Amino acid sequence: MNLIWLQRLTCSGNTHSLLSSEDANLVFEEFEVLFHPSFSVESEEEVIKKVLKKGKLNILVVEGAINKEDDIVKKLCKIADYVIAVGSCAVYGNLPALKDKDVSGLQFRFKEKGGILGKSFISRKGYPVINLSGCPANPEWITGTLLKIKSKRKLNLDELGRPKEYYNSLAHWGCSRNEFFEWKVEAKSLGKEKGCLFYHFGCRGPLTHSTCNVILWNGVNSKTRAGTPCFGCTEYDFPRENLWETKQYAGIPAELPLGVSKRGYIMVSGMAKMFAPERLKNED
Ligand code: SF4
Structure with a gap:
């Protein structure tokens, strides 16, 4: 060919x-x-x-x-x-x-x-x-x-x-930070190995169709593994302003993970944060 x-x-x-x-x-x-x-x-x-x-x-x-x-x-x-x-x-x-x-x-x-x-x-x-x-x-x-x-x-x-094989799941799938996301434990700063980047650092993994964390780049890496947020670059609304920030209203992200209601988010994330394991909170 x-x-x-x-x-x-x-x-x-x-x-x-x-x-x-x-x-x-x-x-x-x-x-x-x-x-x-x-x-x-x-x-x-x-x-x-x-x-x-x-x-x-x-x-x-x-x-x-x-x-x-x-x-x-x-x-x-x-x-x-x-x-x-x-x-x-x-x-x-x-x-x-x-x-x-x-x-x-x-x-x-x-x-x-x-x-x-x-x-x-x-x-x-x-x-x-x-x-x-x-x-x-x-x-x-x-x-x-x-x-x-x-x-x-x-x-x-x-x-x-x-x-579809490359774009019908989310960048969030397979991210090494999933446990931190579930318990609402945010990364303390960019470039660290632990903590989720969704709540303050603008991560679009739960809103972005891509297999970046399943098919790793050259078999080893992805943005979130390297300590920087997913910028949602596979979607039509990329690029956006303030890529490293999560826009929030009253402490709630302006854009929630795909399919999650505001009410559901408030209920689940409040509980998760309250009961997050200490071992996760203490990680750098
Ligand atoms: S860093 Fe992003 S992709 Fe990883 S768990 Fe958090 S929200 Fe999902």
Whole structure:
């Protein structure tokens, strides 16, 4: 299978994510990479000209937000069997779209379906844009999706076009701080191993669809394991202001874990805090 990886308005974070992964070689061994801006000797223009002439492309990967006037991207999407948006800029528009109304993701602009390709876009193999959101996306989500395509297995996507196997649970799942969350014991400061980061430090783990704490980054780490909150970077409303703070009203977080009512939260968290084991409270 051949593949083109294009970059548009991007910090290259997803390329870095992939190249930092132990599985990066897989992409170059399993696919004929016709173009990637960091590796190709030929210019993007030359490669695209040849591909458009042949009218055949297996996989197009786009990294970065896109301007609505970008006809090259649109033309390639039309001939590609599969189109993948990698990273939250290519998926939702993200930061570049906040600054420019003519910029968006491939098939979404924040939560609104459409983007530069339109709501009804379907690639040659019958999929909408396959969205791998994240700032950046976990490298295993990238390699796993590519290899699944290569082995012709079916991709199950959620309503935002994201593979369910990577996005249908929450970043909170598998976090090493779960016991602290349950007993409402907050971390004393950032960078510490113990304590939950939800109550004061802005952690979005209980509101964010991602498998960051199940499929660890390079098998070892995640934001919360490193002592910094989950910033919710896989969701359309990223980035937000004050990423390291939990907005509160009368001591109650303004946004509660998905599916939890305010009443339920007050009842459960009050009890939990009261009866929290001393061994947890004393941890640094
Ligand atoms: S630090 Fe975040 S992800 Fe971890 S338990 Fe607390 S709220 Fe959940």
